[in-house]
Amino acid sequence: MTAVLDVREAWKVYPGTPPVESVRGVSFTVERGELTTVVGASGSGKTTLLNLAAGLDRPTSGTIRIAGHPIENLSDRMLSGLRAHRLGVVFQRFHLLTHLSVTDNVAMGLLYRGVPAGLRRAAASEALERVGLSHRAGHRADRLSGGEQQRVAIARAVVGRPELVFADEPTGNLDSVSGAGVLELLGELNRDGTTIVVITHDAKVAAAGRRLIEMRDGRIVRDSGGTP
């Protein structure tokens, strides 16, 4: 097994009086092929942890290695490159561009890799097939139901076959049926070999994960598996 994500003693402190310690000395490792769920109440620091782990933000101290690269010393440009080439993110609010077709939204996942448009679309069609939305490929993104939109967002995250996919409250804006469908899809993608980290405050979502990391007050209070 190879560590795709290695977080060591990560701290994130926001300045203020008093300073806010959102993440306090967190350490964990995600191996290739894992499906990990980070669960915690609102304010437990899980979104901050996601920001750090997904290379969207830098830790105040500690080290974070994404695909073997410590992000602390990377320039903003190279960190962006890491996100473009190695990571995929699924957002609670889908973040689809409503004026684009479903295919073009998915193809955006490869936009900043410099892949030519034709190849992007071909990859997008394939990704849409994986999430079962081939029949919606030509529709405008805002014509889809919430569940479908989140599947499009998942297709966008996996279109470049990244080494690690993060999903932030992927069912947060969905009804329970759509939410269950999305979780099932994430499970399928994981069985096909995609490494996935899901962040949620929802116990039902947490129950679907194979490895559970529970956070409280910026610290990991329970980790059901993996190397600490």
Added chain:
Amino acid sequence: MTLSTELRPPRLRAADLLPVATGGLRTRRARLLLSILGIAIGISAIVAVLGITRSSQADLLARLDRLGTNLMTVFNGSNLSGREVPLPATAALTIRHTEGVEAVAPTAELDGIGVYRSDLIPPQITGGLSVRAADSSLVPTLRGATLVGKHLDEMIGGYPVTVLGHAAAKTLGIADLSGTPRVWIGGRWYTVIGILRPLELAAEIDRSALIGFPSAARDFGHNGRPSRIYVRSRTERTQAVSELLARAANPRSPHEVAVSRPSDALTARLEVADSATALFVGLGAVALLVGGVGIANVMIVSVLERRAEIGLRRALGAARRHVAAQFILESLLLGFAGGVVGVLAGAVITCVVAAGRGWQVLIPPEALGGGLVTAVAIGTLSGIYPAMRAASVPPTEALRTS
């Protein structure tokens, strides 16, 4: 299996930048149309002003060219006590012998004589028309032409015939020579034998009935002294001739002779048009500035509204420079669109105005090209600050839920 250790920067293909930038424009059409309006108004004002000025100047220059700047008039001056002094009877002859003079045409206004359509019209209703004695040299010297009929010549100058200026014929209600029209001049009937085309440099002839010097002498006792002499010189000698004219007309007291150059009025209009252009181009520049501020404003609002999209792009791997380039290009495109609309509108306005005035349409190409370049430059400059703000939106913005 080992992880690839190669780390590559993100890359946005140049071919993808344009769709990325226009995508943002397509979603906010109404507001963007309004924001390009400022630029369009400024550019169209400048293009139209330059086009209209150039067209009118071209028209003035063409008229000057046609009419010539070498026409001068010599007329009664005044002496030291302010009393009008008539020209000597020999003035036309002596002027003709001046070097550089090509043509001379003496005319004499017959004071107190009016021209009327019939003998029933009260004498005080002159219609602003006057009666002048002239000879065959008048039309060639003024480079005029007859509209209908013919001009006076030595053969018929002694008969009771008259040639009407264009405005005079209109005032008298005589459009052509059908029915052999007659007019009532100083208590006698004169037959109209011709009507002149408008004379731009000699409006006084336009409003006159012309009779021969022999008729004037016989019917009204005119002494043959001209009151106004038209002089056409060789163009390159115009300045020298104009300085000699007074002495040539009245060698004994040249200061009692007035000399003018009718084309000076047209030349003055060219200069007036130039200064008016500067004013309106200045106003157009202010409109452009306001337009640029408008674009900057819309772009800043756009950045605020699209923080989530920017965060998404950053999360998908866009570097700051990619986000900045997207917003700069958006702003540039707004400027370009405003420029295209403005240039077209300016050209249309110029065409309409020029057609309405009967001018040749002349839009300076540098106004068209300059207008577009200026609009693009303003769009780009207006986008710099918003683009910097967009580039500074952190990638974590995508994860905010409210």
